[in-house]
Amino acid sequence: MADVDYAIFETDGSLSVLKKEAKQNVTKRDMNVRGENANPNVSHPASVITDGKVRENNLKKMNLSKQWLMDRLKETGIQHPAEVFYAEIQTDGTLYIDKKEDTSPE
Known part of the structure; x- marks a missing residue:
């Protein structure tokens, strides 16, 4: 409890916890370290496919x-870009893909 700055019970019954700043985990971004797949030409996420x-x-x-x-x-x-609703290159060099079939209304 001494490490917790803020905690809240969510409506679904789960517990969300925010640690105190001094107790939070260090990330690669905090240390200015790029992932092994990082592309030096990607300074921010960039879309590579939009609506196929x-x-x-x-x-x-x-x-x-x-x-x-x-x-x-x-x-x-995925065999063809037409199957993709949206795709972008992340700053760590990974490719985020959202397929069109995933976007069906509920």
Whole structure:
């Protein structure tokens, strides 16, 4: 309890806890360390697919090819960019993908 700055019971019954600043874990960002997959040309997240269309200008800015993107998509079982609602390169070099099938209304 001495490490806790703030705690709240959520409506779903879970407990959210924020530790005191001095007790919080150090992150790579805190230490200015980039991940092993980090691309030095990515200073902020950049979209590479929007509504199924590849944003080739953004790929070029990051010195990445369309083939590189296609290879990453195939690794996740995606055969064509049209299957993707949104994809972006994160600052750590990872590719975030939101498939169109995931966006169905409930």
